[in-house]
Amino acid sequence: HAPQYPNAGKGLDMGLLEWLTTFTTFPTEVKFKDLDFAAHAYKRVVSRVLRNGTTTACYYATIDTDATVLLCDIINELGQRALVGKVNMNQNSPDYYVEGSVDESVSETRRYIETIQKKAYDNITPVITPRFAVSCCETLMKKLGDLAAEYNIPVQTHICETKPEVEYVAQLYPDSKNYATVYDKAGLLTDKTILAHCIYLTKEEIDLITERGSSVSHCPNSNLSLRSGLLDVQNLLKHGIQVGLGTDVSGGYHPSIIDAIRVAVHVSNAHAITSTNGYTPLSMRDAFKLATLGGAQALSIDKKVGNFEVGKEFDALIINLDIENTHVDVFEEDTLDDCLDKFLYTGDDRNIEAIYVAGRKILDFGLKQTST
Structure with a gap:
């Protein structure tokens, strides 16, 4: 709402x-x-x-x-x-x-x-x-x-x-x-x-x-x-x-x-x-x-977005787990799957480095609007 x-x-x-x-x-x-x-x-x-x-x-x-x-x-x-x-x-x-x-x-x-x-x-x-x-x-x-x-x-x-x-x-x-x-x-x-x-x-x-x-x-x-x-x-x-x-x-x-x-x-x-x-x-x-x-x-838009299948529009988040002063700590033994779990359980907006909608970068870290 x-x-x-x-x-x-x-x-x-x-x-x-x-x-x-x-x-x-x-x-x-x-x-x-x-x-x-x-x-x-x-x-x-x-x-x-x-x-x-x-x-x-x-x-x-x-x-x-x-x-x-x-x-x-x-x-x-x-x-x-x-x-x-x-x-x-x-x-x-x-x-x-x-x-x-x-x-x-x-x-x-x-x-x-x-x-x-x-x-x-x-x-x-x-x-x-x-x-x-x-x-x-x-x-x-x-x-x-x-x-x-x-x-x-x-x-x-x-x-x-x-x-x-x-x-x-x-x-x-x-x-x-x-x-x-x-x-x-x-x-x-x-x-x-x-x-x-x-x-x-x-x-x-x-x-x-x-x-x-x-x-x-x-x-x-x-x-x-x-x-x-x-x-x-x-x-x-x-x-x-x-x-x-x-x-x-x-x-x-x-x-x-x-x-x-x-x-x-x-x-x-x-x-x-x-x-x-x-x-x-x-x-x-x-x-x-x-x-x-x-x-x-x-939302009946899964033919257009929802995952990274070839042919769909690129809606995506770029995630950075190495940013200082966040709740995520990655260790050498952590796998890619471990990193995803850590982000979902302990990450937040500070770990989101960029956001794409329909292939266009609309936000980067710091809320600056950009275009590609």
Whole structure:
């Protein structure tokens, strides 16, 4: 959540629904209607996410169309690859931060999509972004599903993040069998849909998501920080669901995908500790794959990026483990595999010497922009 970055590390003693409404999130997001504020904040978050090694990000913006377009402009200027969505929310939201009607929400979303398409940025894709089923009525969700089909673009939203949220959705939509069915009825479960969290999916929901070809963004730091729960990634992978990693800033307090890798392993280890049936946790290599090829598969861009297969675009980090004053110490007996493990467990942005997106060096050590 790009507009939540100013709150990273704040308010995490609360649960999700309280955290959204009473302390930090919505009061901060509404500030982005001021384009000067938005420009200042968005430049900082995109720079920070890039500096921590994320070559491709899937961003939620705010309900404000012009500020979301500005975010895309900044991402393009800094050279990141991104999917970006103008958020939709027309119910169960604060009076000061809500769209006035279904028609307004849909027309502004259409304006956003067409504006970005006219700009024809090489590496930015607009995304349909209903915040979650609590904040969007059935009519709005159905019309957003229609827009996704009309423009053939991805969808992103949240699902089954906390138990109270799941219970609330059941009260709001009693005619739907479960949370996933709410989205499916609206045409929002497609093979280009990215579902954040997914902690409390039922077996029926997992089967439906598998059938539709939708993917999952696992946000382990956020899930622990807000005490939402522990996602069983291995179960989703067993069912053939594509899974990538997310930071979910500012529910997750850290902007680094490296942190997401580590915490994903810790969450999986917790499942192994409490399991009684020989559970096999994610290895560090498994989590590394979720952050690279797995993320590309989840975003349906794996034919273009995700690994170093010949013919794909060169998205890469140049890592230096010999930089002084970092947490990584390499010894003579360490193999290349050992060095990768050491970086993933103990390295940070100081070890990232350069970042490439689509073959272009966009950052070098010290955050200087360059071009090749």
